[in-house]
Amino acid sequence: MTSPREEREKRIRRALPPDGMTRLVKIEPGAAKEAGKVFKELFGDTPALLAADLNTFEAAGEEVLRSLAEAGCRREDPFIYQERDLHAETSRVEVLRKRLEEIDAVVLCVGSGTLNDLAKLASHQVGRPYMTVATAASVDGFTAYGASITDRGFKQTFYCPAPLALLADLEVIAAAPEGMNPSGYADLLAKIPAGADWILADALGAEAIHPKAWELVQGRLREWLADPEGVAGGKIEALGNLMEGLVFSGLAMQAARSSRAASGAEHLFSHLWDNQGHTYRGKAPSHGFKVGIGTLASSASYEKLLAMDPKTLETDPALLARRWPDRAELEARVRAAFPSPPALTEQVLEQSLGKYLTPEGLSSRLERFREAWPALAERLPGRLLPAAEIQDRLAAARAPSAPEEIGISRKRLMESYAPARMIRSRYTILDILAETGWWEECVETLFRPGGFFARDAAEKDEPE
Numbered sequence: 001m002t003s004p005r006e007e008r009e010k011r012i013r014r015a016l017p018p019d020g021m022t023r024l025v026k027i028e029p030g031a032a033k034e035a036g037k038v039f040k041e042l043f044g045d046t047p048a049l050l051a052a053d054l055n056t057f058e059a060a061g062e063e064v065l066r067s068l069a070e071a072g073c074r075r076e077d078p079f080i081y082q083e084r085d086l087h088a089e090t091s092r093v094e095v096l097r098k099r100l101e102e103i104d105a106v107v108l109c110v111g112s113g114t115l116n117d118l119a120k121l122a123s124h125q126v127g128r129p130y131m132t133v134a135t136a137a138s139v140d141g142f143t144a145y146g147a148s149i150t151d152r153g154f155k156q157t158f159y160c161p162a163p164l165a166l167l168a169d170l171e172v173i174a175a176a177p178e179g180m181n182p183s184g185y186a187d188l189l190a191k192i193p194a195g196a197d198w199i200l201a202d203a204l205g206a207e208a209i210h211p212k213a214w215e216l217v218q219g220r221l222r223e224w225l226a227d228p229e230g231v232a233g234g235k236i237e238a239l240g241n242l243m244e245g246l247v248f249s250g251l252a253m254q255a256a257r258s259s260r261a262a263s264g265a266e267h268l269f270s271h272l273w274d275n276q277g278h279t280y281r282g283k284a285p286s287h288g289f290k291v292g293i294g295t296l297a298s299s300a301s302y303e304k305l306l307a308m309d310p311k312t313l314e315t316d317p318a319l320l321a322r323r324w325p326d327r328a329e330l331e332a333r334v335r336a337a338f339p340s341p342p343a344l345t346e347q348v349l350e351q352s353l354g355k356y357l358t359p360e361g362l363s364s365r366l367e368r369f370r371e372a373w374p375a376l377a378e379r380l381p382g383r384l385l386p387a388a389e390i391q392d393r394l395a396a397a398r399a400p401s402a403p404e405e406i407g408i409s410r411k412r413l414m415e416s417y418a419p420a421r422m423i424r425s426r427y428t429i430l431d432i433l434a435e436t437g438w439w440e441e442c443v444e445t446l447f448r449p450g451g452f453f454a455r456d457a458a459e460k461d462e463p464e
């Protein structure tokens with residue numbers, strides 16, 4: 001009999017990429033104590049530059065420094081960001097890069113998603129690997145290929161290698177600041193509708209499923225998500241499962257060199273609100289919290305979609321052209337939804353035009369959809385969760401479970417579906433709803449009396 005811990009180790013070994021980008025992952029209580037030993041194995045006599053912020057240094061910094069000393073590692077003075085509310089911005093990458101340019105050290109990052117993204121990009125810019133000690137199970141980006149960084153006012157993904165090693169100390173993670181592990185739970189719950197989006201995209205010829213990346217995320221997703229209360233309560237086992245899910249999602253993104261396995265329409269809502277500079281009570285809600293509300297939005301629309309019948313869909317291109325925008329009209333809509341900054345407008349235009357279909361293209365897409373529907377209608381319900389259950393799980397994990405809790409009114413949520421579709425070329429439920437012309441039935445009705453997001457159901461939560 002193997003212990004659950006050995007089982008996890010075995011799963012991790014199988015999941016690590018053959019190209020060796022991430023060579024070691026440990027998810028267990030006390031993992032931070034091994035930082036020095038792991039650093040020595042991977043980087044030998046190269047000095048370590050511990051990078052942290054004030055919060056994450058408090059969480060595990062001293063312990064990691066001690067382990068470096070014990071392992072006989074050379075080390076530079078720690079690099080500690082002084083902001084209490086640190087953001088992943090290009091200016092913050094630059095200060096770390098400048099420090100790295102002065103010395104010949106490798107970053108040992110101690111932190112959550114933000115710190116890891118800063119360390120990842122700065123290390124890449126000086127052409128060095130790095131490793132991370134995770135202090136919260138807050139996002140799936142730790143082991144992803146790429147860093148999510150705000151540049152000139154909008155969030156972008158910069159492609160850069162994942163850490164060579166990741167140590168997730170579950171005792172440190174259990175003590176993470178309020179909201180961080182719930183954020184990670186919401187980011188993992190997002191893989192439910194994201195998986196449905198990929199099935200849809202695969203069936204309609206928009207983007208094929210990458211079998212390894214799929215299996216890494218979807219294989220054990222239900223088990224990882226099984227204990228939202230445990231995540232909220234800091235239970236080691238629940239956090240271990242959550243962290244495993246987040247790490248495997250990152251490894252899937254490494255394997256496919258794409259975020260598709262971990263991100264569908266629900267993430268588009270979050271990216272949209274990022275690009276709109278959305279804040280609530282003076283702060284940007286966490287990535288996971290925004291994604292959680294996106295997950296609710298996407299799941300509610302999936303319920304509506306599954307009740308539709310494509311048999312009667314019009315597929316004559318000449319008739320479709322009457323309701324389908326031409327390129328100029330699409331461009332006008334994008335410019336109206338994203339008037340500034342110009343770099344953002346251009347980026348969204350490129351993404352939207354990237355998935356534009358002519359009326360003929362739309363006609364073939366809809367024919368394909370009709371053919372694929374019996375199989376989809378059988379497969380999708382088993383992959384999805386009802387929106388009400390998504391909501392219950394978010395609440396159980398102590399993540400926001402209604403849009404108002406992140407400062408998004410019902411009206412704004414409804415108005416977010418269309419621009420969310422525009423910002424990425426990624427094919428999702430939002431595309432099939434636009435293509436079928438089922439927008440009213442599957443989006444707008446959610447906000448009418450009796451709908452999932454009806455105001456009457458929300459009246460007590462509505463902000464003044």
Ligand SMILES: [Zn+2]
Pocket residue numbers: 139140187263267287291
């Ligand atoms: Zn995410």
